Amino acid sequence: MSADLTELYQQVILDHNKRPRNRGKLPTANRVAHGDNPTCGDQCSVYLRLETVLGQPDRIAEISFDGSGCAISQASASLMTTQVKGKTAPEVQALYKSFHEIVTTGNAPEEISDLAAFAGVHAFPARIKCATLGWHAAIEALKSDPLVTPTTTETHHD
Amino acid sequence: MLDLTKIRADFPILHQQVHGKPLVYLDNAATTQKPRAVIDALVRYYERDNSNVHRGLHALSMRATDAYEGARARVAKFINAADPAEVIFTRGTTESINVVAHSYAARLKPGDVILTTEIEHHSNMVPWQQAAKASGATIRYVPFLGANVEDGLDLAQLDALLTPEVKVFAFTHISNTTGTINPATAFCAKARARGIVTVIDAAQSIGHETIDVQAIGCDFLAFSGHKMCAPTGIGALYGRRALLDTLAPDETGGGMVVTVDYTGARWKPAPERFEAGTPNIADAIGLGAACDYLDTIGRPAIAHHDAALAQLAREKLSVLPGIRILGPRNGEPRGGLVSFAFADIHAHDIVTFADEDGVALRGGHHCNQPLMRKLGLTSTTRASFYLYNTEQEVDALVASMRRTLKFFGVT
Ligand SMILES: Cc1ncc(COP(=O)(O)O)c(C=O)c1O
Numbered sequence: 431m432s433a434d435l436t437e438l439y440q441q442v443i444l445d446h447n448k449r450p451r452n453r454g455k456l457p458t459a460n461r462v463a464h465g466d467n468p469t470c471g472d473q474c475s476v477y478l479r480l481e482t483v484l485g486q487p488d489r490i491a492e493i494s495f496d497g498s499g500c501a502i503s504q505a506s507a508s509l510m511t512t513q514v515k516g517k518t519a520p521e522v523q524a525l526y527k528s529f530h531e532i533v534t535t536g537n538a539p540e541e542i543s544d545l546a547a548f549a550g551v552h553a554f555p556a557r558i559k560c561a562t563l564g565w566h567a568a569i570e571a572l573k574s575d576p577l578v579t580p581t582t583t584e585t586h587h588d
Numbered sequence: 589m590l591d592l593t594k595i596r597a598d599f600p601i602l603h604q605q606v607h608g609k610p611l612v613y614l615d616n617a618a619t620t621q622k623p624r625a626v627i628d629a630l631v632r633y634y635e636r637d638n639s640n641v642h643r644g645l646h647a648l649s650m651r652a653t654d655a656y657e658g659a660r661a662r663v664a665k666f667i668n669a670a671d672p673a674e675v676i677f678t679r680g681t682t683e684s685i686n687v688v689a690h691s692y693a694a695r696l697k698p699g700d701v702i703l704t705t706e707i708e709h710h711s712n713m714v715p716w717q718q719a720a721k722a723s724g725a726t727i728r729y730v731p732f733l734g735a736n737v738e739d740g741l742d743l744a745q746l747d748a749l750l751t752p753e754v755k756v757f758a759f760t761h762i763s764n765t766t767g768t769i770n771p772a773t774a775f776c777a778k779a780r781a782r783g784i785v786t787v788i789d790a791a792q793s794i795g796h797e798t799i800d801v802q803a804i805g806c807d808f809l810a811f812s813g814h815k816m817c818a819p820t821g822i823g824a825l826y827g828r829r830a831l832l833d834t835l836a837p838d839e840t841g842g843g844m845v846v847t848v849d850y851t852g853a854r855w856k857p858a859p860e861r862f863e864a865g866t867p868n869i870a871d872a873i874g875l876g877a878a879c880d881y882l883d884t885i886g887r888p889a890i891a892h893h894d895a896a897l898a899q900l901a902r903e904k905l906s907v908l909p910g911i912r913i914l915g916p917r918n919g920e921p922r923g924g925l926v927s928f929a930f931a932d933i934h935a936h937d938i939v940t941f942a943d944e945d946g947v948a949l950r951g952g953h954h955c956n957q958p959l960m961r962k963l964g965l966t967s968t969t970r971a972s973f974y975l976y977n978t979e980q981e982v983d984a985l986v987a988s989m990r991r992t993l994k995f996f997g998v999t
């Protein structure tokens with residue numbers, strides 16, 4: 431096994447792939463978005479319950495994801511949910527910026543611990559899209575209009 | 589039996605290492621490698637004969653025209669077309685199907701039916717969906733077998749589907765996703781008896797077996813050069829002469845007109861009618877060279893070799909834990925490819941690991957999203973074989989799969 435490959439498939443990633451965190455639909459969600467990677471067919475839906483403070487969207491109170499795809503995309507979505515919970519939209523954006531830096535350059539800032547597991551992705555440019563799929567869906571969900579009623583229905587186009 | 593040492597020596601690209609391992613190229617259904625003879629034909633053309641065709645009177649233009657039209661005649665012979673004028677050069681299968689679909693879009697009416705199948709590549713599905721939308725015709729699909737979805741098309745339903753409203757029946761010869769071989773000759777006979785025009789997507793059969801359009805009895809046949817040792821950017825549409833001359837051209841411009849005035853133009857007959865503008869001369873010549881190359885080796889021997897490797901791979905892979913193999917079962921006829929999925933490992937992870945072992949595979953939906961959905965899969969891994977592949981390469985494939993399974997803890 432080459433060093434690049436063991437870098438890519440870190441223990442943390444394999445673990446999240448096998449035992450995804452926050453997987454499934456969120457019955458109390460008030461935001462949802464769906465991400466698709468047409469080249470490989472990977473899919474990821476992200477469900478959020480965004481708190482409102484004085485009428486303004488505030489922190490992510492609850493989050494879940496659902497979908498199918500390669501180990502990198504599923505582990506990344508799973509890890510993402512653990513990292514963005516409790517954060518506001520601007521904080522999520524800032525974290526995504528660091529994550530994007532990690533997966534494209536392989537350089538992880540010191541303060542970022544778990545997400546650094548994805549540094550190995552940079553050696554496999556074709557897989558960057560896999561690693562960012564869940565993040566894109568989360569950011570879309572943060573930008574999306576509130577759901578009229580908390581949803582339990584499917585939003586993906588199948 | 590193919591002389592593999594000699595054949596492999598004909599393909600310069602095969603002799604390289606990938607990630608420090610000898611290249612095992614098993615992505616032939618996507619595109620095949622090119623023999624020295626084809627590469628040389630391109631170099632020779634550009635170094636000696638390059639010129640525009642048809643409109644020139646100087647020596648180079650005449651040489652280029654002869655070589656281009658010679659390639660057309662060569663391709664016609666390769667598929668046993670009755671007349672070289674029945675061969676239209678295109679960019680490949682996709683463009684060939686679009687040419688036919690656009691022409692029929694202009695003729696079909698509401699109430700007419702376009703029949704295709706559930707196992708088509710997007711390129712033999714989307715153009716027909718568009719033709720149906722544009723004309724008001726309806727599109728219907730021969731279903732892929734339901735209960736044991738691995739098998740093939742539900743042929744029991746075909747007769748009932750070939751109703752008088754059906755005007756066009758478009759189907760793939762060999763599925764690029766499952767390796768299923770459709771009985772093209774029988775399909776065409778049924779369609780012809782009912783006056784239905786047939787369009788065959790031969791992308792996955794053209795390079796692997798003898799194709800005789802007259803014996804098959806099809807009206808149109810589409811294929812890509814790059815899947816049969818020729819360059820990318822060239823392919824052909826075969827059309828029966830009587831039909832071609834009734835079809836409106838898809839593209840118009842120079843080279844395809846007899847006379848033009850400020851109010852309009854009259855079209856040349858086929859093939860020029862369908863080849864507006866300067867054609868892809870060099871690659872057409874490359875396609876002709878590829879026909880020569882494959883016929884020198886012998887297509888029956890190639891067909892046997894590719895199918896035997898796919899059978900061997902199917903057998904050896906079938907014992908791996910958690911594997912699901914699509915398409916025909918062990919020992920049943922199949923095209924030269926095997927497509928499979930593991931319950932707990934995604935195709936893209938498999939392909940990434942295989943690549944580290946020098947094994948080039950394809951993972952994904954293989955341009956057949958509806959079929960994947962029907963199979964309850966999002967992607968599969970596909971190994972596809974060609975005349976230069978060896979039994980040792982099948983072993984390398986299986987060994988690589990075992991290593992990957994072990995890494996992911998599947999036993
Ligand atoms: C069955 C089938 N049809 C059509 C195509 C499209 O061929 P091209 O991309 O060369 O136009 C392919 C290529 O993948 C194929 O396998």
